[in-house]
Amino acid sequence: MTNFVTKESLFELQSITNPVLAPNEQEALFIRTQMNEKENNYNAHLFHIELASGHLTQWTFGNERISSPAWSPNGKLVAFLVKRGEKQQLYLLNSRGGEAQELTTLPNGVNSFLWSPCGEKIWLTTSVKEGLAITDEEEKEDKKFPKAYVVDKMKYKADSLGLLPQNRHAQIAVVELSSKEVTAYTDAPYSHSLQGISHDGKTLVVAVNRVDNTDDVFRTPLYLVDVDTKEEIMLIEEDGYYGDAAFSFDDRYIAFGGSDQTFKNATHGHVYIYDTQSKNRQKLTEMFDVPVGDYAVGDTQQAASAPTVMWTENNDLYFQVSTEGDVRLYYATLEGAIYPASPENEHVYGYAIFKNGNRALMTVSNPTFPGELFDFDITTGERKQLTTFNAEFLANTTLSTPEAIVYPTKDGFTVHGWIMKPANYIAGEKYPLIVEVHGGPHTLYANTFFHEMQLLAAQGYGVLYVNPRGSHGYSQSFVDAVRGDYGGGDYEDIMAGLDYALANYDWIDEARLGLTGGSYGGFMTNWAVGHTTRFKAAVTQRSISNWISFNGVSDIGYYFTEWQMLADMNNVEKLWHHSPLKYAANVETPLLILHSERDFRCPIEQAEQLYITLKRMGKEVAFVRFPESDHNLSRTGIPSLRVERLAQITGWFIKYL
CATH class of the missing domain: 2.40.128 (Lipocalin)
Structure with missing residues (x-):
């Protein structure tokens, strides 16, 4: 059983x-x-x-x-x-065995590192306070006499980090294995990061922005740096985000990932190639209208990372692509031919390519498979599962298998999504349905394992989750379509998905519909309950309720608001029009508000405003605060609080559905 x-x-x-x-x-x-x-x-x-x-x-x-x-x-x-x-x-x-040896004891630890090809030293980055040597002990703060934090920039805090250390920058250093001696390589008062190293060990790819105030600067130039002379060659200096460079085996080409600022943070990710001989740079995936990279959301994988791009010895390339609910491995040539290399209906969230390009190690998940390591023959499509860490869980647990759905929108888009039956589904019975909305908005639900979805199905709910406009994994016009129109076409896409589900699945009880989501999904939950009474219960998480205050309190508010709402504090009418708080008087749905107290991305004042307003109006509302937690509670938060969060969600739906 x-x-x-x-x-x-x-x-x-x-x-x-x-x-x-x-x-x-x-x-x-x-x-x-x-x-x-x-x-x-x-x-x-x-x-x-x-x-x-x-x-x-x-x-x-x-x-x-x-x-x-x-x-x-x-x-x-x-x-x-x-x-x-x-x-x-x-x-x-x-x-070949033995105990791990600590190589560094730096006051602020190590941020990242790269092996030198000689194997005798390692390049690293560490945070250093101005005026101190890289190995000096910094003065200890006396807690009895805390210092005031003088704010002189807009980028002064960050979710999960809190207030950013002042007068401190990431510097590059090198540590010798034999002596453990650490030697500074950079010392200018700007933050540096290591992005790549050539196979001959003579060239570093370094990211550094040499401006004193980056409040309105959204670029980090990449440089090729001669290790010995420190002479620099500009690799790219455009607005946008670029990095994770990989040299071809012959060191002629450099591949790196990035996205420009054409559509601000809604811009597709691409692969760029720099030819060190011709000095030419090209956007290899320019004609490819889906994003390079893994944009899937989930709650199971921990600290999963993958190379942006990997070379073969024949100068071909591999990289991840988010496409229509899948995250697949793709193959490309320098001439621009691009092909999928892994199957559909799964999430490749990690990979390593063999030099000949015919074989890969991949970590793979799908909606009923939490993820394991596989040996994959790219030429034949055959794969061998190498690990079975989740086998016992799968053997002893009943899961619900999501069914993919596709439906049109009124204005010509096509929306993809999934619907799950309750895990204890019996034909002929009626069941409540919960609609889940992802965050971002520029992420995507994918063919990956999602514990929260499976939990709701196990509790006897159907679950509907879709990728409305604004989601990644589709065309650039689709992902950009949400900007300036939050609560417009995106809301209609979600409601059209609900209508599709009701029309095609007769087991859904239309009188028992629930709604939940976090971050952007929390915004959409707040928006929906102010614009429809179709939902009988809703849970909003780490949400936005007021774009006017969000502009000033979020760590990204002053620019994210402009990028996403296409409005700033000179147009408060538009910001207020798109703020769910404006429509609080319309809310008839019992609403549970969940929020982390250390959320700097969507600060808890967003929840406080909504709660007090609804409570004062006599609405059915509850508010739960999570201490010591940031914006990522549902994914990487304190385990006991992750469990409590799920208890609050399921408890609310049990009460009202």
């Missing part, structure tokens, strides 16, 4: 991420992350696998989080970051 998904199933699920091939291509590393119920945190450990035999070995243990594993060029050592407490340091481990 199998069980249904519960809130506590979060502790059973194991996240398998970050596959990294060894130079010999006969072994690999990956990370397994679990929620630790006893310590109420996350443990991420390093695992090793022999590809031929499939033999697995756990390499790290303890109450810690491992990230960014990387083999030395000769494969004899492995470097990785270890986070214990607030700081993370760089560690080394012999690939």
Whole structure:
């Protein structure tokens, strides 16, 4: 007899991420992350696998989080970051056994690193206070006499970080393996980041913006830097976000990812190629009308990261593409031919390519499969599952299989989505339906495992989730169509999806409809209950209710509001028109408001305004605050509070549906 998904199933699920091939291509590393119920945190450990035999070995243990594993060029050592407490340091481990050795003890830890191809040193970035050497101990703050924080810029805080350290910049340094000596490479009062290194070790790709005030600067130029002379060649200096550079095996070409500012943060991601011989740069995917990269939302994978692009020894390339609910691996040539390399209906959230380009390691999930590591033959399509960490959960748990749906909009778009039957579905019975709305808005629901959806289905609800205009994974015109029109066509897309579901699935009880979503999905929940009475219960999470105040209180508010609403404080009429708070008097749906107290992205005052307004009007409303939590509570938050959040959601729907 199998069980249904519960809130506590979060502790059973194991996240398998970050596959990294060894130079010999006969072994690999990956990370397994679990929620630790006893310590109420996350443990991420390093695992090793022999590809031929499939033999697995756990390499790290303890109450810690491992990230960014990387083999030395000769494969004899492995470097990785270890986070214990607030700081993370760089560690080394012999690939043939032994204890991990701490390589750095920097006051502010290590942000990132890259192996030097010589294998005798490692490049890294660390945060340094102006006027101090990179290895100096910074003065300790006396908590008895806290200092005032003098704000002189608009970019002075960030979600998950809080108030940003002042007069501190990320600098590049190099550490010698033999002596553990750390030597500064940059020291100018600007933040630097490592984006790539050539195979001959002579050239770095460095990102640095040499302006004193970046409040209205949305670019980080990339430079090719000669390691010895520090001479620079500009790689790109356009507005937008660019980085994660990879040199071809012959060092002639440099591939990197990025998106310009044509449609602000709604712009598709692309792959760029720079030819070091001709000095020409091209946008390889310019004619490709879906975004390069993984834009899928979910709540199961932890700290999953993948290369933006990987080269083969024949100078072909591989990268991820978000397309119509899938995240697939794609293959491209320098001539611009682009083809899908992995199957449909799944989420490839990590990958490593063999040098010949015919084979890949991939971490893959789908709506009824939390994710594991696979060995994939790209030429034949055959794959071998290498790990089975979630096998017991799958064998003992009844899941609901989402059904893909497609429907037209009034103005010519096509919307994709999914509908799930209750996990205990019996033909002929009627069931309530809950509509979920994703955040962003420039993300997408995908063919990936989503614990929250499965939990709702296990509770006896149908679940509808769609990708309305504004979602990534579709055309540039589709993702841009939401800007300046929040609550317009996007709201109609969602309601059209509901109408489609009601017309095509007779098991839905139209009198018991629920609605929930977070961030942009929270905005849409607030908007919907102010514009329709069709929903009998709603839960809004980390939401926006008032664009006028959001403009000033969010860490991104002053520019995000302009980018997304196409209006600023000189046009408060438009901001107020698109603010759900304006329509509070229309709300008849019982509304539960969930919000994190340390959310700097959508600050809790957005929830406070909505709650007090509705409460004062005599509406059916409740408010739950989550301490020590930021905007990412539902995905990476404190485990006990993630469980409590799910309890609040399901409890509200049980009460009213």
